[in-house]
Amino acid sequence: MASSVDPRFGVALREFRERRALSLRSLGRLAHRSKSHLHELETGLKAPTADTARHLDQILDAGGVLAGLVDAPIDHAAEAVELLARAAASDVSRDVLDRIEQGVDDLASSYPTMAPADLLPLVRRHLAYVGRLLDGRVTLAQRRRLLIAGGWLAVLRATVHIDLRQRSAAAAHLRAARDLAEHAEHGEIQAWCLETRAWDVLTQGDYRTALDLSDQAQRVAPKGSSARIQATAQEARAWARIGDVGATRRALDRVERLTANLAVPERAEHHYRYDPAKAAAYTATTLAWAGDPGAEQVARAVLTDLDPHGDVGARPRRSASARLDLGLALVAAGQPDEAVALGAQAVASGRVVPSNWWRAAELLAKVEQSGVPEAATLRDLCIEYAPGRRPPADSTPG
The missing domain is CATH 1.10.260.40 (lambda repressor-like DNA-binding domains)
Structure with missing residues (x-):
């Protein structure tokens, strides 16, 4: 934004x-x-x-x-109030529904760049507004469009709660998203619910459950959908954490085939529209986790593409993750000094969300094991920037 x-x-x-x-x-x-x-x-x-x-x-x-002196991001609550006034007690107009769906896309597109704590109230207000309209007089066609919009908002809200490590709230909204998707018979939202659960349990160290949920998501997702691609990439990550390099490579090959002829979406930053550029970023993460020697080259290319000028780029959250990925690959390649510098940049950027702190913790543990004295600098930054001012090592998944 x-x-x-x-x-x-x-x-x-x-x-x-x-x-x-x-x-x-x-x-x-x-x-x-x-x-x-x-x-x-x-x-x-x-x-x-x-x-x-x-x-x-x-x-x-x-x-x-x-x-x-910098303008705050647009608060879509004002739009929701305007829509409510226009809808009042009458039937929901086509214009109202179009603008709701536009608001959903705007919020999903804000996810990669907006701080989770700032995005959450906007999603919450939009979701509440959709709920109020569902309680009013609507036709069957209007109701389905509202259910779909509510489903997207609920799964986005759950994702933001996961980023903030508010897992009970995330679970509640994933259930709501699943129920809304079932009522609307919307397979892609159902698949995203499963994929989001897979990511959540993976960050907690439950790799086998993540693998199972990724498989379920692929079976539910419509053919050619972004959800199917994302779930396949999530499967590769789970295999990487388990340590099966062969299965990891096979899953990555499937991602490559799925994205081979994929056009760049109109809004590439949209969280639920798979951007082909994401494939390289996921490959870098996955190979780094698997300890594959090819990780360094891929991770360097991804970081160069995301942040060509060293100023965090247009997608700062992805840039922070890319630095952690490259850092992990560099430790494995025997270059802990550069790994420390990259880790420090990622942490100090303030764009490592709470749900991703275990990745910073993993890099910190690796560089400390290497014995490089600069690791103390990274630990100090991790303590300073970690959620709750706690050392990220406390967040390492089991």
Whole structure:
């Protein structure tokens, strides 16, 4: 979701930097940003993201001034209120349904870039609004469209709860999404519910259950759907965690075949539309987990594509994960120094969501086992940035 910037942002950034007697290079080291990126921010050549502004606020002790100069993401609650006023007690119009579905796509497209805690209230309000309309007077066709919209919102809400490690809430909304999908006879939402459960149990270390759920999702998902591709990729991850390199490679080969002729979707950032670029990212993760020697080359290519300028790129959450993947591959290749640097960049970006902290913990454990002294720097950052200010090692799955 794009942000606009107050023209005073660059002036304020320079003022706070100079007040701390920091050069652009020094600030870059502290903030894990390139000197050129910071220069572009100060001169107004590039607009900062809200996350970058908040991070610089913290580094420079700016008291929220910088973040205040960056527009907040659009709150779709206002749209929901408008829709409610228009619908009132009358039948739901086609325009209302079209705008609800547009709102669902907007929220799903915000998922890769928006902080989970910021996205959750927006999803919650949209879901509540759909629920109110379902309680009103609707035709059978209108009801099905509302059920489908509610199903997508419920599975998205469950995913955000998982990211925040709120698993009881996630389970409740996955059940709701499944029920809504069954009522609407919507196989793809049902498959996404299973795939989302597979990801959740995989992050908790229950790899066999993740494998079973991924298989169920593939059988439920419509042929050629994004859900089937994602579930197949999830199967590969489960095999990698189990340690079966042969099964991992076979599952990845199936993903490659499924995506071979796949067109780039209109909104590639949409969480429930498989972007062919995701295949490379999942391959990098999976090979790194499997300890495959080919992981380093794939992971480097993915990171270069996501973040060509070293400024976290347009998809900061994916960039953070890509750094963790490459770090893990580098440790296995005997390059723990670079692995530490990449891990530090990922953690300090603030884009490693709570459900992914076990991946940071795994990289930390690996570099500490290597004996490289720089591992202490990564541990300090993990303690500083981990949810609840706890060392991420506490979050490692069994």
